[in-house]
Every structure is written in C-alpha cells, then in structure tokens.
Amino acid sequence: MTAEDTPVRRRRGSSMADVARVAGVSGQTVSRVANGRANVDAATRDRVLAAMREVGYRPNSAARALRNGQFRSIGVIVFELSSFGNTRTLDAIATAATTSGYAVNLLPVLDATQGAVSTAFTRLGEQAVDGVIILIEAHQLDEAEVMLPEGLPVVVVDSSAHYDYPIVDTDQAQGARLATEHLLDLGHATVWHLGGPPSSFAAARRLRSWQQTLTERGCPVPPVLVGDWSPRSGYETGLELAADPEVTAVFVANDHMALGLLRALHEKGRSIPGDLSVVGFDDTAESAHFWPPLTTVRQSFAEVGRRSVDALIREIQAGEHHHDPVAVPTELVVRNSTAPPRKK
Amino acid sequence: MTAEDTPVRRRRGSSMADVARVAGVSGQTVSRVANGRANVDAATRDRVLAAMREVGYRPNSAARALRNGQFRSIGVIVFELSSFGNTRTLDAIATAATTSGYAVNLLPVLDATQGAVSTAFTRLGEQAVDGVIILIEAHQLDEAEVMLPEGLPVVVVDSSAHYDYPIVDTDQAQGARLATEHLLDLGHATVWHLGGPPSSFAAARRLRSWQQTLTERGCPVPPVLVGDWSPRSGYETGLELAADPEVTAVFVANDHMALGLLRALHEKGRSIPGDLSVVGFDDTAESAHFWPPLTTVRQSFAEVGRRSVDALIREIQAGEHHHDPVAVPTELVVRNSTAPPRKK
C-alpha cells in the first residue's frame, strides 16, 4: 500500500509500545491485557484489545523467552529415517505438547555416525528448548559421547536401562509374551522368532521375553533369526523358513518384516495359517489388510507419546525426576494369520 | 537436595558476561569469538574458547533472536493424523532445514474443525518462526479463515492453485498419466480408477489426468470409484470390483488403498495380475513386498521437502516470491501386479 520498501526485511512487527501508543496507555498495561491479568479496567481492556487488532500486534516470543528464561518449547531428537513407530510417537508427542502449551522443535540426526549424533546434541545447546525427548534407539547414543547440556531435562523413549534419564516405552516384554503365548495356546509345539537388529534394545527385549516364555512352558527354543526391521529382511528369512516343514509358528518382531515374510511364503506356495502361523508386532494401519490379515501386537504409540511429554514437563516445571521406567502395555489383535497347527 | 530451592526453576545458564569475566575480556570480544569474526587475536580467541568450555557457555537463542529480529526457525503446519506422504515430506523438510541452519517447529492442527485450524494459525503468531510451510490438504485451509500474519513467508505443499503463496508438490498429473499409460500399453482396453477423497486436490489432479489420458487414447472412461486413502476403503471397493469380469486393469490413487484392494481380490479368488492388473501411487517402503509386489508410481518426497524449504528460505532471506508452482516429477516402478490382459 504505502511506499515503505525496506530492502532488508527484518520482520519487526508491532510491539507493545506501538499498541500502548495507540491505546493511550503504558506498555505495562498492554502486557497485563496480553497476559490476561485481572486487574485491568474493563473499558481500558477493550481499548487495548482494539488497539492490538488495529496494529496487528503479536507477542514476540523471543523477548518473552528472554525475559522468562523459559521457551515453552521442547526438542525431539529423531533419527533421519524415522521408522514407523517413531513417526507415530512423534505425532503423539506433538499433540500432547501442543495441548500443554509447549511448542515442538524437531532435531533430526542427519546420519548414524557418531559425529552426526554429537552434532545434534551440540545444535541442541543452541536451540530454544526447555527439555528434550530422545527418540532414537539408545545404542546410537552409546556410541556418541553423550554430552547433553547439564541441567537440561531429558526423557528417553526406549527400552534401555542404561541411562540416568527417565524412560518411557512400550512394554516390549509383555507384548512378546502375548504373541508367543497366543501361538503356544493354539497348540504349536514351539515358536520361532525373527528378531530385529541386535543393536536395538526393543528388539533385545522382545527376543528375551520370547525365549523366557518358551522356557517357562518347557518348549524347545529354536535358533534366533535376525532381521533389520525391513520388509526385505523378512522376505529373505521367509525364503529360508519356507523350506523347513518343522516350522509351524513364527513370531516376527515387527509388522514390516512380517509382510516380507508373508510374501516369501506365498511365493513358496506355503499357506497361511494352514501350514504356518505368523504373528507380528506394531499393528500398523495396513496390517489388517495384509494377505492374510495379520495377527499382531498393538502398541499404543499415542500413550507412549503422551506419557513422555508428561514426564518431561513435570521435570521442567518441578525438577522432578521420575526414575521408574514407564512401560506402556500392549494388546494382542487376533486376525487371520494364526490358527492351530495341522494334525499330523 | 541443597537448601537453595527456588520454587520457580529458571534455567539460567552462563552468559557472555560470565565468559568475559573468566577470560578477562569484554563481552563484545566473546561475542566476536562466538560468531567466528576474524578480527580477534589468536591468543585472545584461545583464552575465550577455554573460558567458554570452563563455564559451559551456550549462546542464548532467545536473546539472539530478539537482537536480530530473526529466529532461524521455520514452522510446519501438519494435520494430526499425518498421512504417509506428509510424514515422509516432513522428514525431508526437517533434514533440509537443519542443513540450512534452520530449526523446525512443528505446529500440529489438533482436529479438522474450523476452529482448530484457526487456532493453529493464531498460535503461529506467538511462535518463534521466520516462515511457514503448510502441509495440510488445502481444502482444510479453505474452510478456515486463513488469517496468516501479514508479511510472514509461506509455502504450501499441495496441488491447489488457489492461493497466493508459492506452491511445491509432486507432479500428480504426470504420475497418473504414467500409471494409466502403462496399463494401456500392456494392452488393456481401458483402466478403472479408485480415487482419493474429492476434498483432496492431489486426488482430483490424479483423477483428471487419468480421465484425460483415457480420452486422448480414445478409451472409454469407466465410472470413478471413490475411496478415502485408507486400506479399508480399498478393500471395500475391491469386493465390488472383483464381481465385475469386465474390469481388467485398475489404477489406485495410493498404495494403501491398493493393499486393501489386493486383499479383497485374493478373498474373491481373483488372480493378480492374471485376472486383473493393479497400479498404485506412492511407493511406500512396503509396496515392494505386497502380494504380489505392487507396480506403482514413486513420488520423491525428499525432493518435495527440499524444494519447499529452499523456496521458503529464499522468500525469508530475499523476500523473493516464486510464483511458478514447482512440480516434482514421479517415476513408474514396474513390479508384478501388472501384466497384459488374458486373451479372450
């Protein structure tokens, strides 16, 4: 409209001072109105509100943060190739944080090397956050020198017990037990297991729990198959497994690998669940529509997100350290990929 | 623990003044070192660096932002139930932004009602961001009063041409043409289409391009089937389609629906690609392991993310408005779900 064409566009908006001038009050009164303090005359308040609208006032959060020493913002450290679970958890974290009046700062780790993780933490130091949720698998932390700024509240979403930070995660052990017992209860002599990468604590927990459940029931423990969470690794394992008629039941550590495994079994002409029962872990949005629809263990990512934000905010606001790990229970969803073994 | 229990926990760290005191220099010199200015004596620089380490100095980004009138941070408005594509794009955005030295602020829209979208924008006003990328489907914007703070750089990731903001998106039309022509080239008389929800501009573009391709080739245009992106809606449509022997080729607007459709065809005993060829859109990580592996159109979410960040940063730094929409090309990935029609 006007001829004001500043070449360098510093987005200096209007400040309280501008509003104050228009409304004919002091800056402090504007501040009181902006923060909803009670001790302002109704007429004055209206005048200020009108002035705010007129000049298009929006509070400057940098100034506010500087003044208060708080950012009302939390950082979330995620690994670049955010896995299915992490994505869902991130979603829940964002929702919970927003509901609690906190902003969410994404801090991606650009690659898996030590340096990159360290860099993420360094960057963290310069970020405007009051606390951090770590969403990468803990073994990646191990390798990096974990140099978190002292006094920065942290919550780790993982199943590792190695750190001195509050921990929130799905109850991996309970979920794996659910899966294994389901297959055993159907009458299978034992259950094979396709696990995730050994570097993942979650994978380790699921594996251990599967082992333990078999042992408790007096079942033989077959050799462990190792995958890397990807459908491809499930597919490759599936090709091997299809050749062994002894195998009648498999517990796969995530649904993605289960998908690849199903494909391999189809290719080899093995019927599911007729020849082989399969249970997954996660319950992705697609799992109900695999062929056949997959029996799986449903994780409550929403709950994990919510709990971790709660824990972090409590830490931020009260300095409270909640050292008991939070384990969010899972739920078995039975579909068509599991059935009793064929009579011999 | 100690007796000093400040009720309000202000996380005041050490400031430049502290470093300056320890190093025996002025705050300004510390500032120069922190910002890598050249005109500092080497010995002095080392002394300051040592002092920084000693007191654990980290720059206060709030103060910096206040001083500079810039936050070096961009906001990304996302819809709560971030779809597969949005998640991938977000990932790419985060990576690109970080690489360019910008932080990423997540601004989730908590539900689809008008009020919620407006709230997100209002909140935006208080956020510390230099610009915004809008990742929700544009029709949701339509419904809300779009009240973006004036002068705030914005980039929209969508296929709508309704807005006065720069737009970046996958070239939906080109992708849909690729899919349709592939099926036609195999010898199918025509191609059916299971589209996404009409409210989605992306879905509309794919649909229009499919229609146009058929018309250009002089093929009959079958009635449009409408889904909602979910595997379930694909499944339901699949049940209908399986009953119609006329149908030999289907282009499904996303891989999730294609998965559901495949399941329905399996259930009805129709063979793929023997009886029916299916092409999807997206190329998710799982699509290669569907049964059968899915022929699909690969979107480059990474490219979309990168380009939108680039556009936004250019806008922020140069005030440049790039009004030509950016269309990122797709690529057809041929797998086993497509084949020539059976000879009659």
Add this chain to the structure above:
DNA sequence: GGCGATCATGTTGACGTCAACATCGACGTG
C-alpha cells in the same frame, strides 16, 4: 473527616546479544 486498604495504572530496569561507535597502540610514510 482522617487513615489505611484496595485497585488501576505508570516507571524502571534487567534478561543476553551484538551493531555501531569509541579508544588505543603499533606501524608506515614523507
């Protein structure tokens, strides 16, 4: 009617950083 309580509003300064300007010493040149 005098005095303290209550309430609206104003004034001041500090949060941490950094651009702009000021200072000071060293060095080169005619």
Add this chain to the structure above:
DNA sequence: CACGTCGATGTTGACGTCAACATGATCGCC
C-alpha cells in the same frame, strides 16, 4: 617526527517483555 591507517578491543544502547516497585485515586470505617 607528525600524521594517517589499521587492527584489536572496549563501551553503550536497543531489541520487546514483564516483575517489582511507585503513584495516585477511590472507598469504607471508626
């Protein structure tokens, strides 16, 4: 040796907000 230059370093103030304190007006009560 007087003067100008350049490079290192210091000093000041402003960015926008808000707590703490200050002011001044109104009201109730003995």
